[in-house]
Amino acid sequence: MIKRLLVANRGEIALRIIRACRELEIETVAVFSDADRLAPHVVAADRAAHLGGALPAESYLHVERLLEAARAHGADAVHPGYGFLSERAHFARACDARGLLFVGPPAAAIERMGSKIGARRIMEQAGVPVVPGEVPADQTNAAITAAIARIGFPALIKPSAGGGGIGMTIVRDAGDVAEAIGRARREAEAAFGDGTLYVERLVERPRHVEIQIFADRHGHVVHLFERECSIQRRHQKMIEESPCPVLTPAVRTRMGEAAVAAGRASGYVNAGTVEFLLEGEGDEARFYFLEMNTRLQVEHPVTECVTGTDLVRAQLLVAAGEPLPWTQDALAQRGHAIECRIYAEDPAREFLPQAGRLLLYREPQGPGIRVDAGVREGADVPVFYDPLLAKLIVWAESRDAAIARAREALAQYLVLGIRTNVAFLRAVLAHDRFRRAAVDTAFLDESRAALLDAMETHLPDASLAAAAFHDEHLTATASAAEPAPPVDPFDALRGWVAP
């Protein structure tokens, strides 16, 4: 088993990993930059190593300094978390070379899945559906028309040499094909000097649905069902849930089998996610491989909530050579989980990232409420890193109950000093299309104006009274011989901010 693990990350995911390690009696080494000297993950770990400057390149992305910290502190394993170096094959390889156990897939699997074209080829060979497409060897109109007929309508014709959407033409029925080919070819020749055309099936209004997989070193590969991640803004996810409300049991089974096949074909070990585009609903819904994420995902807690598993614990066990703690037959989904990502950003100003001091920070509590946070009241949120402050995950018996629970928990989530997306998240959860689960990956961008309008902004007079009273109360408690509330002695420890 692992004795001492270096957590090569920061924020909420570093804390998540540290907690799992403590439960397994693994000692932890946190790493930190100049901006994170007393950050929550540093305080929580058994040991801490300074990496360097605040910029990621000088700290959390600096491979040599991470490896040196691992050596200096006698670590025998490294967990990369997500982001930063988690999907860099060279980092996994460097850990191997120094005799450090990398808690993640083998470097070769990261490499194979990191190439979009290579990954697509592996998936095709494994029988995993990919968006149908080809460059017809015969580029005559008749052959291209035949290729489009094979892949189906609507289709996309685009220059093989191209990019950036130039010369892309959508064809919706056979009657339009001849004209569209002509136009695409002329534009391709004009723009790239090469009229070779590529044809691809157009996936319209897709949902983003991903399957969690897990593999051990003993040949077992299982899936832990799906996560629906269509609520995203410029490819940044904001709300994830499981189960996907529109997936039928038949499609769920087929997607799970495809994801397991993808894991086997890529020689995968440890936790991974196979992302799919889902088109249509019911048993006829089609899904296409998008990409594979060779790491733990931000949204892994929704899977943990509905399957009753601990994915980080399993990662550590599997990395240490143990078999998977569950068989496929033992895994099932129960209830409904929703994750809301709490970002330091201002929805009213183009979601501009925010930084500064968390003057007041109180998390919601109650049954079925989990908060994975990387921040602390009184501490600064630095400008240098991802604006994710925390994740609110709720679990309830049904989707409707989970939505109500999430909305109520967000109303109790108090973050003052930095603008956040909390009110915006509440507006999304209340939106009719979200409630009906009638969303796709374009929903958030299309509905942004309506969601901003729907954000609750009414300030009751009572809040102005409290704002005015605040000084009076602070003055009174600071000068009075007999202190007014708070009376809890531990409250006296609050408000101390490290220099």
Place this chain on the structure above:
Amino acid sequence: MTIRTLTVTAETRSAVARLEPDGVVHIDDRTFRVVALSRGLYRVSDEQGHWIVAVAGPRDARWVGVDGVVAELDVTSGADRPPRRRRAAAGDLTAPMPATVIRVAVAPGDTVSAGAVLIVLEAMKMELAIHAPRDGVVDAVHCQVGQLVQPGVPLLDLV
């Protein structure tokens, strides 16, 4: 028995608060009773109901949170209602948040047209360009590449 009169100003409205002993606070013509629950947390009540309100920050950047709504207010002495609180607008030549300057595209004396990129900032892995709000001449540049700048501080003067 007013012990203090304050004006509380939000983006959308402004109100006079008159404080009396024992946590009695009048907001315009309504009367509330305010009790501190814990640090920064208050229970505010009147005959219509009660609210739990979180409060933090100094008078000129006072934050309140109630029922999922968060706002930044100004609290000033007296009953003079100042103009409504204004948030930095897109045309201001200031950083909207703490950020690192990654490019200064102009120098003093340069003539710029409206919309031209003047300075590029980076914060939280996002780039943000500061554009010229109008045609003009750069009078002075107050920042340099690599510098960490704070919100509200002028980055550049345009005349």
